[in-house]
Amino acid sequence: MAQNKGANVRYRAIDKCLSAKHGRYSWEDLQRACEDALYRAFSERISVSRRQIFNDLNFMESEAGFRALIKRTKDGKRTYYTYEDPNFSIANMPLSYEELDQLKETVLLLNRFKGLPQFEWMEELQSKLADKLHLNGTQESVIGFEQNMDLKGLENITPLFDAIVNKQVLNIRYKSFKKNKPITCEIHPYYLKQYNNRWFLFGWNTEFNAITNFALDRIEAVSPMLGEYKPKPEELDFDEYFEEIVGVTIPKDKRVEHIVMRVAPDRYPYIKNKPLHPSQHNYDKEYRISIDVIPNNELIALLLSFGSQLEVLEPQNVRDMMRDHIKTLNKFYK
Numbered sequence: 001m002a003q004n005k006g007a008n009v010r011y012r013a014i015d016k017c018l019s020a021k022h023g024r025y026s027w028e029d030l031q032r033a034c035e036d037a038l039y040r041a042f043s044e045r046i047s048v049s050r051r052q053i054f055n056d057l058n059f060m061e062s063e064a065g066f067r068a069l070i071k072r073t074k075d076g077k078r079t080y081y082t083y084e085d086p087n088f089s090i091a092n093m094p095l096s097y098e099e100l101d102q103l104k105e106t107v108l109l110l111n112r113f114k115g116l117p118q119f120e121w122m123e124e125l126q127s128k129l130a131d132k133l134h135l136n137g138t139q140e141s142v143i144g145f146e147q148n149m150d151l152k153g154l155e156n157i158t159p160l161f162d163a164i165v166n167k168q169v170l171n172i173r174y175k176s177f178k179k180n181k182p183i184t185c186e187i188h189p190y191y192l193k194q195y196n197n198r199w200f201l202f203g204w205n206t207e208f209n210a211i212t213n214f215a216l217d218r219i220e221a222v223s224p225m226l227g228e229y230k231p232k233p234e235e236l237d238f239d240e241y242f243e244e245i246v247g248v249t250i251p252k253d254k255r256v257e258h259i260v261m262r263v264a265p266d267r268y269p270y271i272k273n274k275p276l277h278p279s280q281h282n283y284d285k286e287y288r289i290s291i292d293v294i295p296n297n298e299l300i301a302l303l304l305s306f307g308s309q310l311e312v313l314e315p316q317n318v319r320d321m322m323r324d325h326i327k328t329l330n331k332f333y334k
Contacts, residue, residue, distance in 0.1 A: 006038060006041075006042075006046065007056070009034070009037050009038055009041045010034045010037065010038070010048065010052075010056050011056060011059075011060060011066070011090060012037065012090070012091075013030075013033045013034045013036070013037035013038075014030050014033065014034065014053075014056055014057070014060065015060075015089055015090045015091065016033070017029065017030055017033050017081075018068075018070065018081055018082055018083045019083055019086070019088065019089045020082075021086065024073070024080040024081075024082060025080060025081055025082070026078050026079065026080055026081070027050060027053045027054070027079070027081070030053050030057075030081065031048050031049075031050070031053050034048045034052075034053070034056075035047065035048050057070060057081065060090070066090045066093060068083060068088060068090065069083065069084040069085060069088070070082070070083060070084070071083065071084045152216075152217040153199065153215070153216030153217040153218070153219055154199070154216070156216050156219055156222055157192065157199060157216065159222055160189055160192060160201055160216070160222065161192060163189045163222075163224065164189045164190060164191070164192070167229040167231070168189075168224050168229065169186065169187070169188055169224070169225050169226070169227040169228075169229050170186070170187045170188075170189055170203075170222055170223065170224060170225065171184060171185075171186060171187075171221075171222075171223045171224070171225040172184070172185050172187050172214065172219055172221070172222055173219070173220040173221040173222075174214055174218055174219055174220065175218055175220055176218055177218070182220055185205055185206075185207055185214075186205075186206040186207070186225065186227070187201070187203040187204065187205060187206075187214070188203050188204035188206075188229055188230040189201055189202075189203040190202050190203045190204070190211070190232045190236075190238070191203070191232075191238045193213075193238075193242070193248060195247050195248050195298070196247070196298075198215055198216070198217060199215070199216040199217075200213045200214065200215055200216065200248045201213065201214045201216060201219070202238070202241075202248075204230050204232075211236075213248050213249070243278070244256050244292070244293055244294050245293055245294050245296055245298070245299070246276065246277055246293055246296065246298050246299040246302055247296060247297075247298025247299065247302075248298065249296045249297060249298060250294060250296070251294060251295070251296050254294050254295060254296075255294065256292050256293060256294055257292070257293065257294070257295055257315055257317070257318060258290060258292050258314075258315070259290060259291050259292070259293065259295070259312060259314070259315065259318055260288060260289075260290045260312075260313045260314045261288065261289050261290070261291075261303070261310055261311060261312050261313060262286070262287060262288050262310070262311045262313055263287050263288065263289060263306075263309060263310050264287070264308070264309035264310070265287050266309075267306065267309040267310070268284075268287045268289075271289060271306075271310075272284075272289070275289075275291075276289070276291055276302060276303075277291040277292075277293055279291050279292040279293065288313070295317070295318050295321060300321050300322060300325055303322060304322070304325060304326070
């Protein structure tokens with residue numbers, strides 16, 4: 001089956017026309033139907049050529065496509081297209097063997113959510129699919145994911161997710177590790193992210209007039225509140241938001257640093273194969289690596305986790321951050 005998202009929209013639009021009980025459709029009619037469907041799907045005008053319509057019809061008839069039997073009826077200079085079987089529709093087709101295998105793999109992956117209260121609905125879905133695909137009792141788990149079933153705050157994932165989708169302003173009671181008393185915030189939620197087996201909420205904090213993040217395990221209460229929702233800025237793309245950091249924290253008034261590190265020879269292959277950050281460059285002859293990130297606490301914690309097998313060479317301010325953390329650690333082991 002074709003994997004192109006636009007192509008699938010066109011196939012469904014053509015299918016709707018060809019399976020219509022009344023009416024007949026020329027290639028121009030199919031073209032308009034496809035362009036209208038693409039506009040509804042992507043909110044932009046995308047032109048579809050005559051050649052594309054014929055290519056789509058040929059694909060739908062092919063073994064690689066939907067094996068549709070399409071009848072062509074001439075009326076003067078025009079040709080009209082319908083299915084030979086008026087009850088045929090690509091929506092009624094059974095899954096291919098390849099699609100069944102992919103669906104089975106998906107069901108097995110859903111097992112990772114078992115036991116998490118906020119995903120009980122997914123566990124029920126997994127059970128139904130497993131029964132339909134005859135997987136019950138025949139497949140043992142062959143893949144594992146790190147997850148902490150006792151982590152606090154997991155029960156908040158569903159209400160926070162719903163609030164993001166429904167653009168609901170929230171009142172959140174939050175107690176950070178740095179403060180003795182909880183604070184109450186008005187939050188316009190935008191995004192949920194998992195890092196280091198913890199979940200974080202990102203949203204507009206009206207008190208600070210900025211986007212801030214909240215660890216879900218430090219949220220004590222969540223409740224909807226009245227008020228006009230502040231939409232996420234159009235220019236904000238959370239896939240890009242985290243590009244210049246390790247973890248979830250973007251410190252104020254700090255810039256991207258070119259950080260060079262020396263790695264112990266026996267550790268170097270591991271860090272080379274599992275980069276610390278997408279910007280990582282490797283220098284094999286010198287057992288050195290470099291990354292371009294904004295220094296934050298998560299980065300320092302990651303670098304410290306390598307102990308004596310990794311040394312920050314530059315810049316000096318990051319070396320100082322490492323030294324200060326090591327000095328604090330040394331106080332505990334005198």
